[in-house]
Amino acid sequence: MIKFDCDYSEGCHPNILKKMIDTNFVQTDTYGFDVYCQSAIQKIRKACGKPNARVYFAVGGTQANKVVIASILRPHQGVICAESGHINVHEAGAIESDGHKVIALAQKDGKLTAATLKAYLEDFWADPTHPHRVQPRMVYISSPTELGTLYSKKELQEISSICKKYKLVLYLDGARLGYGLQADGADFTLRDIANFTDVFYIGGTKVGALCGEAIVFPKDNNLDEDFFSIFKQEGAVMAKGRLLGIQFDVLFTDNLYETVGRHAIKEAMRIKKAFKAKGIKFAVNSPTNQQFPILPKEVIKKFKKQFVFDIAPDLGQDRLMTRFCTSWATKPEDVDVLIKEIEKI
Numbered sequence: 001m002i003k004f005d006c007d008y009s010e011g012c013h014p015n016i017l018k019k020m021i022d023t024n025f026v027q028t029d030t031y032g033f034d035v036y037c038q039s040a041i042q043k044i045r046k047a048c049g050k051p052n053a054r055v056y057f058a059v060g061g062t063q064a065n066k067v068v069i070a071s072i073l074r075p076h077q078g079v080i081c082a083e084s085g086h087i088n089v090h091e092a093g094a095i096e097s098d099g100h101k102v103i104a105l106a107q108k109d110g111k112l113t114a115a116t117l118k119a120y121l122e123d124f125w126a127d128p129t130h131p132h133r134v135q136p137r138m139v140y141i142s143s144p145t146e147l148g149t150l151y152s153k154k155e156l157q158e159i160s161s162i163c164k165k166y167k168l169v170l171y172l173d174g175a176r177l178g179y180g181l182q183a184d185g186a187d188f189t190l191r192d193i194a195n196f197t198d199v200f201y202i203g204g205t206k207v208g209a210l211c212g213e214a215i216v217f218p219k220d221n222n223l224d225e226d227f228f229s230i231f232k233q234e235g236a237v238m239a240k241g242r243l244l245g246i247q248f249d250v251l252f253t254d255n256l257y258e259t260v261g262r263h264a265i266k267e268a269m270r271i272k273k274a275f276k277a278k279g280i281k282f283a284v285n286s287p288t289n290q291q292f293p294i295l296p297k298e299v300i301k302k303f304k305k306q307f308v309f310d311i312a313p314d315l316g317q318d319r320l321m322t323r324f325c326t327s328w329a330t331k332p333e334d335v336d337v338l339i340k341e342i343e344k345i
Contacts, residue, residue: 002334003308007327012210016250028242037245043252044214048194054217054224057244061175062091063236064201064213070098071230072169077137082107084146101134109284110145114158121166139163142173144180148286153188160196172200178207182261183287194218204247208260208328212244260328264289267326267335274342283321291324299345
């Protein structure tokens with residue numbers, strides 16, 4: 001079976017594995033204060049154009065989201081996100097477990113629009129009973145989104161401006177950021193994200209690392225005050241921090257992060273082109289490594305004999321939304337096999 005259901009099915013990029021083996025017996029400091037973490041932090045700061053950014057390494061995305069949000073919100077405050085946002089639908093109530101409400105708003109192609117955000121905030125503060133309600137303090141977005149779509153630079157800027165007006169923290173989940181940065185038509189850079197957001201994370205788990213996410217506080221606003229202590233309290237600080245530092249040190253050496261991102265996009269676009277050539281429609285126009293073709297059930301049944309991919313629940317339709325996902329490790333020859341089957345539709 002050839003897997004197209006996930007972008008973190010494999011281990012890690014060979015360069016990372018080699019570096020881990022080569023440094024295995026080097027004695028280092030612990031808890032992220034080792035030379036490899038410090039080297040990775042310097043490289044990330046340079047890539048973001050923020051020499052004073054504070055960087056912390058988490059093991060996974062849910063862990064990063066949970067700790068970042070818990071560290072910033074007070075007990076009476078909540079976080080706004082699109083109704084399809086990862087923290088709202090895929091994290092088993094991780095945010096709520098810390099006592100913070102996820103305020104889910106309508107989405108468009110997986111994104112929270114500036115207009116929707118503005119309308120909600122205007123209504124909230126115009127409501128004379130707002131002191132009795134959960135106070136919005138943070139806006140959570142992800143790019144790419146759960147549907148593989150991207151925020152444009154203009155959209156990021158508009159949301160950032162609204163957040164500044166209402167004194168909200170803007171947080172960007174970058175689990176698949178490496179793929180978003182390399183997508184066709186992407187008009188934002190890592191430096192743009194660092195300028196527009198108050199905190200974000202650079203995803204490693206889904207973009208070539210064995211595990212790990214780099215949480216970045218780009219601005220000099222003390223937003224991460226006591227963050228390490230809260231990080232520790234949540235059980236999120238890895239004792240052997242070097243294991244995360246080494247991975248990001250390698251990913252940010254010789255443009256490897258960009259290289260692996262481009263590979264996934266190239267293979268995803270080959271798949272997209274093949275489906276489009278057969279007249280297949282897509283649930284959303286994704287420029288990233290996740291593609292969502294709407295396929296007839298008989299095609300799905302045939303494909304399932306050879307490929308692993310995600311399929312939406314069957315609610316009696318003739319066609320179902322599917323998801324084909326490429327990654328840094330996708331083999332071009334596996335895509336060739338899929339394309340040959342697509343051509344038979």
